[in-house]
Structures are given as structure tokens and as C-alpha cells.
Amino acid sequence: MEEWIIDKINEKGKMSKEEILNEINQRKKQFPELTEDAILRMLATENGIIPIKRDYKINEINQRINHVNLSAKIKRKFPPRTVTVKGREARVMNFVVEDETGEIPVVTWNENYIDKIMGSKDGENISIANAYSKENPFNGMIELNLGSGSAISVNSNTIQKKEETKTEYKKIRDIKDGETADINGFITRLFSDDIYLIRCNICKKKVDVECDIHKDKALSKTLRIRGILDDGVYSSSITFFDRQADALLKLSQSQEIKDKLNDISFGLYQVDVNAKMNKFNDNYSLTARKIGKTEYSLEA
Numbered sequence: 237m238e239e240w241i242i243d244k245i246n247e248k249g250k251m252s253k254e255e256i257l258n259e260i261n262q263r264k265k266q267f268p269e270l271t272e273d274a275i276l277r278m279l280a281t282e283n284g285i286i287p288i289k290r291d292y293k294i295n296e297i298n299q300r301i302n303h304v305n306l307s308a309k310i311k312r313k314f315p316p317r318t319v320t321v322k323g324r325e326a327r328v329m330n331f332v333v334e335d336e337t338g339e340i341p342v343v344t345w346n347e348n349y350i351d352k353i354m355g356s357k358d359g360e361n362i363s364i365a366n367a368y369s370k371e372n373p374f375n376g377m378i379e380l381n382l383g384s385g386s387a388i389s390v391n392s393n394t395i396q397k398k399e400e401t402k403t404e405y406k407k408i409r410d411i412k413d414g415e416t417a418d419i420n421g422f423i424t425r426l427f428s429d430d431i432y433l434i435r436c437n438i439c440k441k442k443v444d445v446e447c448d449i450h451k452d453k454a455l456s457k458t459l460r461i462r463g464i465l466d467d468g469v470y471s472s473s474i475t476f477f478d479r480q481a482d483a484l485l486k487l488s489q490s491q492e493i494k495d496k497l498n499d500i501s502f503g504l505y506q507v508d509v510n511a512k513m514n515k516f517n518d519n520y521s522l523t524a525r526k527i528g529k530t531e532y533s534l535e536a
């Protein structure tokens with residue numbers, strides 16, 4: 237399993253490492269088709285962590301990794317060499333960077349980067365964005381490669397991380413057909429009937445109990461909870477599938493879904509939800525893509 241995701245969840249202070257591992261084991265019983273890693277990623281998402289690692293320390297770069305951001309110092313430079321590749325001359329340069337955890341060789345074929353590095357002094361700070369690492373086939377060492385999608389910045393920290401943008405919520409009536417938007421509102425009703433969508437995987441049709449042709453050979457059952465989302469101005473029907481339903485109801489900690497839904501239909505959920513709009517005439521219909529913060533309270 238990816239330890240760093242466990243650490244991240246743990247850093248958020250919500251769950252201890254032991255609790256995380258217990259939760260994974262519990263969900264494993266509930267979702268036997270998922271790997272432990274997938275469940276861990278699900279947990280991370282629920283805890284507001286985007287489980288994609290980008291920022292690395294040098295000692296963590298020990299295999300092929302496609303997206304590496306690194307802050308380090310230039311330790312040593314080797315003069316660029318001119319080599320002939322497929323009949324054309326090109327320059328390639330090697331240099332070594334270090335941070336508090338170690339050092340790693342870097343390779344670049346990019347003329348601009350070669351000039352930038354040549355113009356730098358040893359000991360200067362370097363920020364590298366979107367490099368990739370791989371094993372050098374000749375010496376077996378892991379090196380960092382600066383490709384066409386990479387960026388470097390020497391002696392400054394000008395490669396800025398994307399600023400976290402504040403969510404802008406849209407009103408239901410302003411969301412166009414086919415648009416995906418963030419909405420903040422209340423779930424005023426959840427329907428406890430018909431909570432599974434059953435499909436025949438061979439003919440891809442929705443079926444009630446089983447497929448006329450294929451019987452129960454290839455049925456898939458998807459959790460689908462429908463409700464009404466109200467933003468204070470308009471309301472719309474909204475559907476939560478699988479993980480979104482799970483996130484909404486925190487099913488994993490739960491009693492039976494039906495009981496839970498019956499309890500909840502007396503309460504109010506305040507949610508931040510990213511959803512896709514489908515409008516048919518004047519009927520609004522949303523499909524939840526991602527659930528942010530939820531707050532559940534019983535109606536006064």
C-alpha cells in the first residue's frame with residue numbers, strides 16, 4: 237500500500253494509522269472487488285486529500301515516476317556533450333542535484349535548460365517541475381529526466397504551485413444543460429425505494445430483476461440514491477451513484493442502507509456537491525460527481 241497516503245490522512249489528524257488500516261479491512265468486506273490501494277484512495281478523497289503525489293524528496297525517487305516536482309540545490313555540473321542521434325547533432329547535459337535526503341543525477345536534452353544550468357553556480361537553488369525518473373540502462377542508477385513538459389527555475393522559487401481557488405458556487409437555475417458545477421445546498425429529501433440500478437452487462441440494458449435474454453448471468457448492481465437538492469432558490473432532483481452515495485451517507489460506518497435512509501428522510505443534509513446538469517424541458521436533473529463537505533442534522 238502507498239504509505240504516504242496513510243501518512244497524509246494521518247497528518248490531517250482525523251484517523252490514526254491503526255484506524256485507517258481497520259477501516260480498509262472493513263471496507264474490503266463491503267467492496268471485495270476493490271484493491272486495498274483503491275480503498276485507501278477512496279478514504280483519502282473522503283478526507284479531502286487528492287491522492288496524487290507530485291512533490292518528492294530525492295530519497296523517495298527510487299523507481300520510474302512520471303511526474304516529479306523537486307526543490308533542491310545544484311551540486312555539480314558536467315559540460316554538455318554533443319552527440320549524434322539519428323544523423324542529427326544534439327547536446328545533452330548531466331548535472332547532479334541534492335537535498336537533505338540525498339543526491340540524484342539529472343539529464344536534459346533541452347537547449348534552454350542546458351543554457352540555464354550552465355549559467356548557474358553550484359549551490360544555487362533549483363526547482364524542477366514535472367520531470368520523470370527512470371533507470372539509466374548503462375549504470376542502473378535512477379536519474380531524473382527533464383522532458384518537453386518539464387520546467388525548471390534556478391535560484392528562486394518562482395515555480396509557484398497553483399493557488400487554491402475558492403469554490404464558486406452556482407445556482408441551480410444558472411446551470412446549463414450538460415454543464416458541471418459546484419453547488420451548495422440542502423438535500424431536502426432522499427428516496428429509500430429503488431436504491432439499486434440493475435443492469436445486464438451483456439446487452440447493457442437496465443432491468444428490473446433479471447435480463448429476459450441473459451437471465452442473471454451478467455447482472456451488475458449499482459447503488460443509486462435519489463433525492464432533492466435545494467439551493468434556496470430552486471430545487472432539482474439529484475442522483476448519487478456508488479461512491480457518492482457512500483460519501484453522502486457514510487455508509488461504511490453504517491447500519492443497513494434502507495434503515496439509514498429512513499432515518500435520514502427526517503433530517504436535512506447540507507452539502508457541497510459537484511454535479512452535472514441534465515435539463516429536460518423544465519425538469520432539472522443532477523448527477524453528483526463529487527461530494528465535498530456534508531453536514532447532517534435533524535430537522536427542528
Ligand SMILES: [Zn+2]
Nearest residue numbers: 436439447450
Ligand atoms: Zn442481457
